[in-house]
Amino acid sequence: MASFRTTASRKGDTLRAAHQAGLLFLLSAVLSLVATTTIPDRQDPLLLLAATDLAVAVVIFLLPWHRWPAGTTAALAVVAWTVIGGSTWAIGGIGSGAGSGAFFVLAFAWLGLHHSRRIILANAPVAASAYFVALVLSDATRQSLMGTVVVISFAVSIGLIIEGRVRRLKAAREVIAEEQRWRAALMATLAHDVRSPLTTIHGVLEIIGEDADLPAHLQPLVAAAARQTSRLATLASTLLDLERVEGGKLVLDWQDVDLEELSHQVVELLGSTGLSIDVESGLTVCADPARLQQMVVNLVTNAQRHGEPPVVIGARSLGDGVEISVRDHGPGVPVVDRPRLFQRLNRTDDNPESVGLGLWIVRLLAQAHGGDVVHRPADPGSTFVITLPGRSLLTPAPPHELLDSLSRGNHSYR
Structure with a gap:
């Protein structure tokens, strides 16, 4: 999986480098056309240069x-x-400073962004020769010819500085x-x-809970312990799911789930205190029941930790799908924290119980189902x-696209 992402990244870098170079040639073509109006006596060579640049x-842009x-x-x-x-040569050496010299700087800056120091240094004598010959052919002054050293040295220095930073x-x-x-x-x-x-x-714990001789006051404690160990096991399975996503091996168990x-x-798993349900009766969705439950559990846990009761679990039909919501009545998410709500391992507060995975997992699993999850401010x-x-619109995202989307930081999680 890492190899796939590295190869895709390199191909993207190559394509970006080529397109940036194409834009520089387009800019040169435009400026050459503009120059025909300011240097009319060099109109023909400037038009030829513009056509060549274009x-x-x-x-x-057409090459693969x-x-x-x-x-x-x-x-x-x-x-x-x-x-x-x-x-x-076309402008008769007039633009050796602000014109052509500026393009030499831009070209070496482009080299610095996309290529190694060795390539930059190897291009220095070639660029200097091209500049010097053009000045000679345009009958430039001796002072302009000597300026070749200054222009190319400056351009190469810019390229090397950018290359080092990159x-x-x-x-x-x-x-x-x-x-x-x-x-x-x-x-x-x-x-x-x-x-x-x-x-x-x-x-x-289940065996103990089924023991008829278990004291009545211990029964709810054993049942609660059993629920929480089940929850921890589910969390462990979810973390393993993340590994499967990275390996391109996540498989969903599609079933009709009664919401x-x-x-x-x-509610039974997390305890009914402060929780209420507002779900359309008989509403179902095609999903992996275990992973859908994990998504809702994570949202409710997040609401209990960061918000205030009542926490309401809702669901409604959208005609071509369903919308499952979890709302709390707390202070809400500060505007400054919203852009990074869903970043992996990024906590938006100092709560020691928060590790920054809950909502990241929710969106990862939601997108694996072909859906998504968003934050909406409420009042309060x-x-x-x-x-x-x-069911008719299910288009689960391929695992590698899921991972690439998340790694680019297009989504936010808490």
């Missing part, structure tokens, strides 16, 4: 860069030096990615190791809403 830009290895776009630099040199940012990103992989592996290992003893404990019955199961409190499609 043709190169079109070719760049995503099929080629990273670094292929470095060849565009040679084309750039030729075109910029032609521009310098290299450090990439290294920092790799460190963060490695930490995330380590955390994910740690969670999966812990979940796997914890699930077996929890299953044993749950079985023992009223599911809501009562959640907050409402979190899961939207799931009807």
